[in-house]
Amino acid sequence: MTYDIYMDFILENYKNPKNYGKIEKPNATSRGLNPLCGDELEIFLIIDKNIIKDIKFTGKGCAISIASASILTEMVKGKDLDYVKNLKENDLLNALGIEISPARIKCALLSYKTLKEAISNIKN
Amino acid sequence: MIDVNKIRKDFPILERKFNGKRMIYLDSTATSQKPIQVIDAISDYYKNYNANVHRGIYGLSEEATDLYEKSRENVSNFINSKQAESIVFVRNTTEALNLLAYTLGKKLKDGDEIITTVMEHHSNIVPWQFLKEKGVKIKYIDINEDGTLKMDEFNNLITERTKIITVTHVSNVLGTINDIKHIGKIAHENGSYFIVDGAQSVPHMPVDVENIDCDFLAFSGHKMLGPMGIGVLYGKKEILDEMDPFMGGGEMINEVHLSGATWADVPLKFEAGTPNVEGAVGLSAAVNYLKNIGMENVREHEKYLVNYALKRIEEFNGITFYGPRDSEIRGGVIAFNFKNVKNEKIAKALMDEGIMIHPHDVASILDINAVMVRSGHHCAQPLMDRLGIPATSRASFYIYNDLDDIDEFINALDNVKKVLKL
Ligand SMILES: Cc1ncc(COP(=O)(O)O)c(C=O)c1O
Numbered sequence: 001m002t003y004d005i006y007m008d009f010i011l012e013n014y015k016n017p018k019n020y021g022k023i024e025k026p027n028a029t030s031r032g033l034n035p036l037c038g039d040e041l042e043i044f045l046i047i048d049k050n051i052i053k054d055i056k057f058t059g060k061g062c063a064i065s066i067a068s069a070s071i072l073t074e075m076v077k078g079k080d081l082d083y084v085k086n087l088k089e090n091d092l093l094n095a096l097g098i099e100i101s102p103a104r105i106k107c108a109l110l111s112y113k114t115l116k117e118a119i120s121n122i123k124n
Numbered sequence: 125m126i127d128v129n130k131i132r133k134d135f136p137i138l139e140r141k142f143n144g145k146r147m148i149y150l151d152s153t154a155t156s157q158k159p160i161q162v163i164d165a166i167s168d169y170y171k172n173y174n175a176n177v178h179r180g181i182y183g184l185s186e187e188a189t190d191l192y193e194k195s196r197e198n199v200s201n202f203i204n205s206k207q208a209e210s211i212v213f214v215r216n217t218t219e220a221l222n223l224l225a226y227t228l229g230k231k232l233k234d235g236d237e238i239i240t241t242v243m244e245h246h247s248n249i250v251p252w253q254f255l256k257e258k259g260v261k262i263k264y265i266d267i268n269e270d271g272t273l274k275m276d277e278f279n280n281l282i283t284e285r286t287k288i289i290t291v292t293h294v295s296n297v298l299g300t301i302n303d304i305k306h307i308g309k310i311a312h313e314n315g316s317y318f319i320v321d322g323a324q325s326v327p328h329m330p331v332d333v334e335n336i337d338c339d340f341l342a343f344s345g346h347k348m349l350g351p352m353g354i355g356v357l358y359g360k361k362e363i364l365d366e367m368d369p370f371m372g373g374g375e376m377i378n379e380v381h382l383s384g385a386t387w388a389d390v391p392l393k394f395e396a397g398t399p400n401v402e403g404a405v406g407l408s409a410a411v412n413y414l415k416n417i418g419m420e421n422v423r424e425h426e427k428y429l430v431n432y433a434l435k436r437i438e439e440f441n442g443i444t445f446y447g448p449r450d451s452e453i454r455g456g457v458i459a460f461n462f463k464n465v466k467n468e469k470i471a472k473a474l475m476d477e478g479i480m481i482h483p484h485d486v487a488s489i490l491d492i493n494a495v496m497v498r499s500g501h502h503c504a505q506p507l508m509d510r511l512g513i514p515a516t517s518r519a520s521f522y523i524y525n526d527l528d529d530i531d532e533f534i535n536a537l538d539n540v541k542k543v544l545k546l
Binding site for chain 1: 500
């Protein structure tokens with residue numbers, strides 16, 4: 001264990017997360033839970049013609065899970081659904097740019113799992 | 125006072141280093157470390173005595189059976205139970221409570237009630253919730269601001285339909301030591317069974333089942349210096365005698381025919397299948413170790429540590445802890461969170477929850493200094509809801525901890541804000 005996971009990039013996304021908030025009438029949404037630590041995350045999407053027009057999240061979590069949600073929502077905003085469908089866990093972990101211990105991997109991937117869940121049930 | 129330096133020498137794992145630092149283990153509430161005496165007892169069992177118990181005619185099997193039954197007597201003695209038959213070996217507290225929910229639950233009817241509390245571990249909530257299917261109602265005693273139980277509520281909630289009252293002796297989050305003797309009286313005056321979750325009391329203080337007058341007491345070996353996979357259900361013999369078995373199979377029968385079966389006497393009635401003999405032997409060695417120190421001394425030591433730790437935390441400024449301040453009614457466990465310092469610097473996400481720094485980050489950063497604390501809901505989500513928080517960090521103490529450990533812990537807390545640049 002080192003200090004490395006709390007790099008400036010992570011801390012910035014933690015303290016001032018991008019896309020934090022709710023969307024009133026989303027056409028895709030999902031709530032993800034991390035049962036071991038009581039973290040929760042809700043993701044809201046507006047999808048129009050296969051494109052993610054808007055995405056926001058709310059929730060409570062540790063620096064890693066909040067930063068990861070911030071970074072992930074930035075990654076997918078404006079992209080098409082195929083991009084999200086093809087997105088691998090490692091793509092997000094690479095984007096975070098930190099070495100994550102097995103104990104914290106669930107925190108890092110909570111946003112990823114919640115997003116995948118959301119796009120698997122899109123309402124029109 | 126106990127000699128921590130001498131005790132530490134008995135715990136080989138405490139010699140490990142992390143990041144070049146002496147390990148500071150503050151998670152004994154989750155599981156305790158094991159002294160060499162326990163490790164050796166288990167190894168000695170396998171080297172010299174291993175055979176299946178209660179079945180063999182040959183000498184080795186008799187020796188193994190003897191060791192297993194002597195362990196039962198030793199554990200019985202430890203909690204001042206009058207007969208070894210009152211001791212049922214199970215896997216852990218969770219299994220003991222599930223056994224009770226299943227067997228006592230079978231006799232409950234639509235509209236019967238169970239009283240428990242909001243501070244329980246999930247293992248004293250979920251098994252009882254299974255009974256909701258039959259229309260059994262569960263009522264929860266609330267807590268006061270200081271983390272003690274609202275004792276008045278027992279008299280308000282109890283009715284003639286209350287068949288069971290089940291309460292933890294010591295909370296694994298708040299540290300509160302409940303007045304279980306008093307609660308037991310309330311239960312018995314009403315003709316209700318009284319169950320005590322002793323997972324956090326039996327390892328840390330003298331517990332006397334005769335004095336408490338509980339009908340049942342559940343606890344885990346692994347939290348009291350013993351191995352994992354062995355736990356105890358104590359029950360008053362006359363009640364155990366009347367109860368149906370829990371699991372069916374070998375060991376628990378008197379005779380079996382295709383037309384049906386009859387049950388063995390207690391405690392074997394509740395011990396279906398080959399038991400954890402190694403575990404019982406290890407637990408017995410743990411009991412000997414604790415007896416040697418003296419449970420009064422264990423309790424005094426933890427009181428001394430928790431007093432010091434609470435004082436340091438209060439001085440630290442910026443940390444909220446949960447549960448009573450008075451160490452007379454508090455065990456050696458401190459759940460805590462960072463609070464509102466420099467609010468504007470943190471995401472609204474966390475401010476909404478009234479938490480400054482997430483317990484996960486606290487535990488990760490303390491780990492850099494080899495200070496090992498737990499973070500999360502501690503299997504007490506209803507209590508987290510009641511406190512209005514998602515999680516806490518938690519430091520807990522045992523016989524191998526001393527004031528130095530607490531100083532290291534406080535120093536590491538200082539580091540948390542530095543690492544997070546708050
Ligand atoms: C108060 C309390 N009850 C029950 C349990 C469950 O113990 P086990 O996991 O050994 O069954 C614990 C363990 O954390 C506890 O602290």
